[in-house]
Amino acid sequence: MELFDGGTKRRLPHLVGPKLSWIVVLLAVIFSGVALSAPITADESQNGVANVPADAESRQAADLRDEMGGSEVVPAIVVLDREGQALTESDRTAVEALAKTLQEYSVGGAPVFQQLAEDGQAALIGVPLSSSASNDELVTIVEKMRAQLADEVPEGMRAQVTGGPAFTVDLAGVFDGADTRLLFATAGVVAFLLLLTYRSPWLWLVPLAVVGVADQVAITVVAVGTKFLPFTTDGASVGITSVLVFGAGTNYALLLIARYREELRRHENRYDAMKVAVDRAAPAILASSGTVVLALLCLGFAESPSSRNIGLGGALGIITAVVYALLVLPAAMTVPGRALFWPFVPRAGQDVPERAGFWWRVAEGVTKRPVLVGAVALAALAVLMIPLTGLKSGLSQTEQFRATPESVTGQETLGEHFAAGSSQPTIVVTSTDKAPAVLAAAEDVEGVQSARPGTEADGRTVIEVVISAAPATDEAFAVIEDLRSATSEVDSGALVGGTDAEALDADRSADRDRWLIIPLVLLVVLAVLLALLRSLVAAVLLVLTVVATYAAAMGAAWLVFTNVFDFPALDLTVPLLAFLFLVALGVDYNIFLATRAKEEAEQSPGDVSRGPISLALAVTGGVITSAGVLLAAVFAVLGVLPLIVLTQIGVIVGIGVLLDTLVVRTVLVPAMVTLLGRWFWWPGHLSRKPAGDEAQPQKETVAP
Template sequence: MLILALNGLLPQANSQKNERADTFLEETDATKASDIIDREFSTNKGIPALLTWYKASSLSDNDLASIQGLTKKLTDQPIKGTFVPPFHDIPLPVLKNQVSKDGTTLVLPIVFDKNLETAEISARLGELKKTAKSIFPKDPFRTSLKDEENLVVRVTGPAGVAVDATELFSQGDLSLLIGTVMIVLLFLLIIYRSPILALIPLVGVGMAYMLISPILGVLGKEGVIDYDAQAISIMTVLLFGAGTDYCLFLIAQFRKNLREEEDKFIAIRRAFSLSSGAIFMSGLTVVVSLLVLLVANYGSVHRFAIPFSLAILIMMAASLSLIPALLSILGRTSFYPFVPRTEEMTVKWAAKKGKVVKAPKDKANLGEYVGKVVSYKPWRVAAITLIILGVFALFSTKMETTYDTLSSFPKDMPSREGFDLLSKKFNPGELAPVSVIVKGSGSEANLKEKLENLPFVAEVSNPVKGEKDSSIVKYELALNMNPYSNEAMAHIPELKKDVQSFIKQSGGDDRDVWIGGMTAEQYDTKQTTKADSSLVIPLIIGLIAILLLLYLRSIIATVYLIGTVLLSYFSALGLGWIILHYGFGVEAIQGFIPLYAFVFIVALGEDYNIFMISSIWRKSKEMPLKRAIKEGVSETGGVITSAGIILAATFTVLTTLPIQVLVHFGTITAIGILLDTFIVRPFLVPALTSIFGQWAFWPSKKRMDGVRILKEKEVIRN
């Protein structure tokens, strides 16, 4: 009832997304330049969109006249918050001079108010498209670039890129939710072959989602936190994947207990007692790791912290409350038609059905075989797994990164098609010029000449003085390359250094130099992401180490558990790069993906280590360590493998979206989880535990050796 009330009274998370939240939480050079431009240069206030008009057979006079007719109609009937240049007042011969050299392309710049949200810009573009539809014989916004007879237009520039990015993520929300639910349901049905049991985790996750959404909605509405469509998309996947895992840890123990205990309530209490500590510790590890993202300066990373950690916290609570309650109510019916029974119950059931119960045959158990191998041949297993993971990890050094937003778009997205046209027909640097702002140089003409002589600059505008402070001067530079490329980004520090040198020689203060524009912002993104990584990664490792140390009370185990997960992370980056680059021709991945992937692979991977090592630790109190390892691997193998497959599958759902950022992130994270599931957890970790032997517990009190255990049990029996 509470959840229904919250959903009825509070706004949903999707309704409070902020797609224009600050890129950086702390001021950078590019944001300082942007603030100065807003304050001193009023003509630059606004978000530009570039309407790129194209006709393969060249623009005719009638085409240009129609474009002029559009600008006239938009001037006579203006769209609120939109400035359209009066192309209709430009004589046709003069307008022709603005057409590309091959006569096929013309750019019409439009400026939207700076305070408009992306959704509002999209709405105004929709109005503009309706107006165009009434003027042109065929809708130019929908006409294919392959159409050689009709006029085509594509919206690009900062406004076009922002609108396309928002629409991409918004379109993926529903399909991602449906895809994630279906993949989880499918794997649960395959693994447990019970329709009732398959629905239990989904009910838990669904209830958690219904609680999370209004909480995030009200936090977003009140301005307590910001989040965007990308954060909500990944949160959905994380919630279903990790939430299902926590449920499976309890379900597996419950099913095992039902084969030994007739009373379902005793079985669930025992299952809860044995699994709740590992579930709580696993969830706490992920929550703490995600909260560390609050220290990040890059807005997109920082905004992940609260939604993701809240999702895991609520799902963990549901796994320890709602799921046990459902299992208690349904009992053995949860597993229908493959109902687990005690031996005595099975005999009674068979007698009632008139069937003969055959003595169960000992079946070869893969988990037991793996446990035996890692227990008795640990050095060989550790060497082989370390070599495999090490080779993959080496390829992570070859990974190329980019901060080019357009490269993550599908090739048929309007803003990318428009940019491609501009790149071919004009200088691509005109799409996103670089702003150079100086104060008190006193020799504007000389600085302009110096800027024009730079080898990577195609054109420099005349200097413009500030409206409030005339000592502030701005230049617009059009680079002679793609302004979103790594090559262009690499020139930003060089450009600033050259300008500072000139200012210093002119007697000015070289600190009064600011570089703005999209290229400069991308450079700041790269530097900020690097700084965030150097802060976030050690903090996460340190906090996980503290939690493991408190839980296991072993320094040795804490060190090698963290070490194995770090190795699987770098191996995932390397194998992911092999698949994406050599398999699918990806030239570079988005620069912040390694940090994203680290948080999820390390935190979620440690979950499986905790669950398995808990079993080994518990059993080592009652039996020799090698046997404890063997039985611990065997006992947890099935559930962890199932959980890992489901979690990896949910992240793989991201690869079905037409958003390259999520495709790359989903691929690398899924690979990391699979490496943890099939190599690190069943082989490397237990092999290392076997190699360290009793030292694995150091500095805790050593477990009893096998001979002593057997002797004490014999004494107790006698």
């Protein structure tokens, strides 16, 4: 497969022409309008179990409890304290009055319970809410409770609502209006960078409009996909898909417009210019997007539901972006004519300087001293990897937010005065005949504060266990593992579930997914590079460079997280998702550079290394750097949402894309090509090309 064929072969239908361009734009508007107005909503997943596989022990325990009818209610916990001072007798009376008042929120008349802390400094009130309540219903109830408590608690006393329902409400609040904020922030960043790139007052409007519409249509496409494919959506997956569509779609637009602008200097007829531009840019764009789609589809093998959501949803989003970039954008660009590029209007017959300017000087500097600049680049990447030695992963439920919502502060207060697991007890589902022995075994486990029998039905009993360790910590995980070991010795069919058990199962699932998905992604990228370049050496080296970039980006980002954001750890899903995005997206820039160098080497009389790679870097430098900076900025926009996982993905991918664009593609790869010479292309035909005097291509060359 040749990526650049001089426009001699047609790869896609040319949907441009004096009338055809208008028709395509009109049809695109109609189709987009129908898609945007379609009454289709995506199947959504529960955030609480988004990372837990369906066959995990904790999920099986939850499913059994559901069958028993033991999970019809879930408590919202009201924690009352005076911030370190003992509660007075009047405070205790007020707590009893509040408990009676809050009874109105209890589902089905289930009794509200209350408890005074042993230190006398806090009290809690448990309000049973329906476990089947929708997010909107929970938001209404919790907000009313918080408003009522603010009015009725005695002066100086603090009331905080926490527990499972409150965490659900606060997490939903993170994404309340998130789509709009993310859309405007992303569009603003893209508009600003496009304006800088093209220095035209209106050229940027066309790609921004096309990509923006593609982003919104992708939401509908993903919603339809959830009806037929094995995935759902959640707030995080929707945000990441939107960023992928905007980032990748704008990159494809930059490459196509760069080709179009160059062809306008060759052709009088703008439609002919666009046809050639599509022929030359489409193979590179399809190869690039195909790599990303295949890499995202690898997440379909993940155990973690959230990873599958991002993988399948992101793949549909990228496909949508490619369709709009290659079918709609060419027509939209040709409708206004050359004036769209004002004040730098390309005219037929203008020269295209290929050995002048900043990027030619960079190329000359790198290829003249490949050992020195290559060593410096490798040393820089190695230094950035050093912080990986202190990297930690795994965030508890209270550590998911950048801002600190009431559910988190309430949980912290609860942990100061009560057993940390009081708000969300661990459950053990066992056979009723063995329940007494299982209960005794659970009570004997170190770290268990209390255990009591709960719901009983269908020959099974649920035992509720309160552990003393803070939620989702290593100490809590150790207690869960000991509890599973102890109870299974009494009843081999006993299942341990609950919030801490789900977090432990999610941790194990994330570890398994990393060991499976990362090699799969590397094989996909390696296969694509082998198909494009016909060189084993080139493919392996380019894959190694993006892996090195990933490690360096993780190290640099960890420094940022610990010294700027003060994050305690990485979210469990971040290492895998960051790897996938960086490898799949980062290799694109190497694809554009290496395929252009291959094209130049094939047309060179004898030189297959320094001359072709210098020219390839010179003519691709501007557009690829613009694309890389834009993609990094778009991913950084994820930081507008106050959820740590999205901020971490945005920062890591942003740093990695910049390293790929400015260090690996600009310095390291050209240095390797120069040093290895024809061996870089082994065993392809370029490695056997007869050597000759270093010569430069004689034809006029344009950027991809």
